[in-house]
Amino acid sequence: xxxxxxxxxxxxxxxxxxxxxxxxxxxxxxxxxxxxxxxxxxxxxxxxxxxxxxxxxxxxxxxxxxxxxxxxxxxxxxxxxxxxxxxxxxxxxxxxxxxxxxxxxxxxxxxxxxxxxxxxxxxxxxxxxxxxxxxxxxxxxxxxxxxxxxxxxxxxxxxxxxxxxxxxxxxxxxxxxxxxxxxxxxxxxxxxxxxxxxxxxxxxxxxxxxxxxxxxxxxxxxxxxxxxxxxxxxxxxxxxxxxxxxxxxxxxxxxxxxxxxxxxxxxxxxxxxxxxxxxxxxxxxxxxxxxxxxxxxxxxxxxxxxxxxxxxxxxxxxxxxxxxxxxxxxxxxxxxxxxxxxxxxxxxxxxxxxxxxxxxxxxxxxxxxxxxxxxxxxxxxxxxxxxxxxxxxxxxxxxxxxxxxxxxxxxxxxxxxxxxxx
Numbered sequence: 001x002x003x004x005x006x007x008x009x010x011x012x013x014x015x016x017x018x019x020x021x022x023x024x025x026x027x028x029x030x031x032x033x034x035x036x037x038x039x040x041x042x043x044x045x046x047x048x049x050x051x052x053x054x055x056x057x058x059x060x061x062x063x064x065x066x067x068x069x070x071x072x073x074x075x076x077x078x079x080x081x082x083x084x085x086x087x088x089x090x091x092x093x094x095x096x097x098x099x100x101x102x103x104x105x106x107x108x109x110x111x112x113x114x115x116x117x118x119x120x121x122x123x124x125x126x127x128x129x130x131x132x133x134x135x136x137x138x139x140x141x142x143x144x145x146x147x148x149x150x151x152x153x154x155x156x157x158x159x160x161x162x163x164x165x166x167x168x169x170x171x172x173x174x175x176x177x178x179x180x181x182x183x184x185x186x187x188x189x190x191x192x193x194x195x196x197x198x199x200x201x202x203x204x205x206x207x208x209x210x211x212x213x214x215x216x217x218x219x220x221x222x223x224x225x226x227x228x229x230x231x232x233x234x235x236x237x238x239x240x241x242x243x244x245x246x247x248x249x250x251x252x253x254x255x256x257x258x259x260x261x262x263x264x265x266x267x268x269x270x271x272x273x274x275x276x277x278x279x280x281x282x283x284x285x286x287x288x289x290x291x292x293x294x295x296x297x298x299x300x301x302x303x304x305x306x307x308x309x310x311x312x313x314x315x316x317x318x319x320x321x322x323x324x325x326x327x328x329x330x331x332x333x334x335x336x337x338x339x340x341x342x343x344x345x346x347x348x349x350x351x352x353x354x355x356x357x358x359x360x361x362x363x364x365x366x367x368x369x370x371x372x373x374x375x376x377x378x379x380x381x382x383x384x385x386x387x388x389x390x391x392x393x394x395x396x397x398x399x400x401x402x403x404x405x406x407x408x409x410x411x412x413x414x415x416x417x418x419x420x421x422x
Contacts, residue, residue: 005079005207006304007083007207007335008079008203008204008207009081010083010339010407011082011083011086011200011207012087012200014083014087014090014342015082015086015196015199015200015203016196016200016223016224016227017086017090018090018105018109018196018199018226019196019224019227019228020091020092020227020229020230020231020396021090021093021094021097021105021230021231022052022109022192022195022196022231023050023098023222023227023229023230023231023232023233023234024097024104024231024234024235024236025093025105025231025236025238025239025278026105026120026188026192026232026238026239026278027046027049027095027231027232027234027235027236027238027239027240028102028240028242028243028282028283029050029102029184029188029243029278029279029281030049030181030182030184030185030188030259030282031045031046031049031179031185031240032133032178032239032240032241032242032243032282032286033202033243033250033254033258033259033286033289034177034178034181034255034259035240035257035363035364036250036255036364037174037177037251037252037255037303038066038174038403039174039175039178039181039252039255040177040178040181041175041360042235042240042360042363042364043235043239043360044358045181046232046233046234046235047233048140048178048181048182048185048231049182049185049188049232050062050185050229050230050233051184051185051229051366052145052185052186052189053185053189053192053193053225053229053232054189054225054226054228054229055189055194055223056186056187056189056190056191057189057190057193057194057197057221057224057225057228057229058187058221058225059186059189059190060358069308070167071110071114071119071126071127071130071131071135072113072114072125072127073117073121073124073125073126073127074203075122075360076118076334077121077125077202077205077206078207079203079206079207080120080325080328080335081113081116081117081120081121081122081206081325082113082116082121082199082202082203082206083323083324083335083338084112084115084116084119084264084321084322084324084325084328085112085113085116085199085321086112086337087107087112087321087324087338087342088108088111088115088116088316088317088318088319088321088322088324089105089108089109089111089112089317089319089321089322089339090342090346091317091320091342091345091346092108092111092112092316092317092320093105093108094345094346094349095349095378096239097236097238097239098137098202098238098349098352098353099238099364100238100239100241100242100246100358101240101242101259101285101305101306101309102239102243102279102283102306102309102329103279103306103309103310103313104277104279104280104310104313105192105195105277105279106191106192106195106277106278107135107139107277107310107313107314107317108280108313108314109195109196109199109315109317110131110135110314111183111253111313111316111317111318111321112314112317112318112320112321113199113206114126114131114241114314114318115317115318115319115320115321115322115323115325115420116318116321116322116325118318118322118325119321119322119323119325119326120325122189132303132319137352138269138277139277139280139310141146142265142269142277142280142281142284142294143280143281143283143284143285143287144280144284144286145265145284146261146262146265146284146285147285147287147291148288148290149261149264149265149285149288150254150257150258150261150284150285150286150287150288150289151288151291151292152263152292153257153260153261153289153292154253154254154257154258154288154289154291154292154293154384155292157253157254157256157257158253158292158293158294160256161217161253162244173251173252173256174252175255175261176252176256177252177255177256180255180256180259180263181259181366182381183259183386184259184262184263184266184278184282185232185240185264187262187263187266187278188266188269188278189225189228189229190267191203191266191269191278192278193224193225193228194216194224196224196227196228197216197220197221198216198345200220200223200224201214201215201216201217201220204217204220215401228389235359235360237355237359237360238358239357240304240363241363241365242302242360243277243282243283243286245281246299246302247286247287247290247299247302248286248287248289248290248296248297248298248299249285249290249296249297250289250290251293253293254289254290254292254293254296255289257285257292258282258285258286258288259282259285260342261279261285261288261289262278262282262284262285263354265281265285266281269281274285277281279332280310280405281318283306287303288291293344314367324338331378360366386419406419
């Protein structure tokens, strides 16, 4: 193993802590829809996801190369800069987990790295072209591509199974969801575990333990895969609740379409070396699947809060990391102060989370503030939706009927509306 100093060891441990938070923060990407539709029990789902995340970590190192060699210039980057970057990323992960928002762990890490590098060596330390082509453009494109693909897949699925009926086809799609959820977990390990591999490799280069341009050593790949797998098994239940039922109500057909679309986008980006946010891809796919079903409702207030969190991730993590780097310039005292601040903040966030516990026993229970009437866009779509043809009433579920005639369900005093719709 490479010669590792005390400071470099602290940086590596902190990177693995980030990888652990990445695991439980992003468990929802693979398993939220599978859990919400009942295809798998919650604990079984996260155990399966953990194993496949570990397997995925060994499948490629292209994204790790983007982080370790492309995002920032290796020359002049010290281990303190990497530590500061991880501080900002970990804190952003924990804050968004506390409020149940599926933000991007990947962007938190890259924002932290950019902020710390700029604070340390100026704007020239960041490769702007790489940030634009392999970070910002995929960040915008991923949810759109995955969302459109999921919406089209959902429409095709319902059209092909229109004569079978919802209940009959749902059984087969629950089995399909298990397979597609496994594919997303594998893709997540392939993409996200590599980011920690890249950051550790960058720290080893910065600390003089590896030559510039080196690929991640085997022990780095193994440790990163294990850390993200353990975090995944812990289960980020707050975000699973938001992804599973907070954005939209999904049927097994929609869950299968969403997961398959997201996995395709993630695997393609990993192969190209794009440091894609799996959260963006999976969230976009869930919303697309929600819109793909006739009468489907997307809760736009939740989606808006999520979009705001996405926009804040890079700058927020960058600012915290830049501040941490400036404090650590004072020497060992500064490094100690930042480390104590990180530990104290993590403990405080965990204690706050204990006030309202969300775990595998209540993850599918709707929170009191999650109930939402259909928005203007959804109501307009439902109002012009073509009513079901004669003889197909049996295929329309109660959820479909309520979503299609929101005005009638909101005003039970109008007895003729349900009859007319049926």
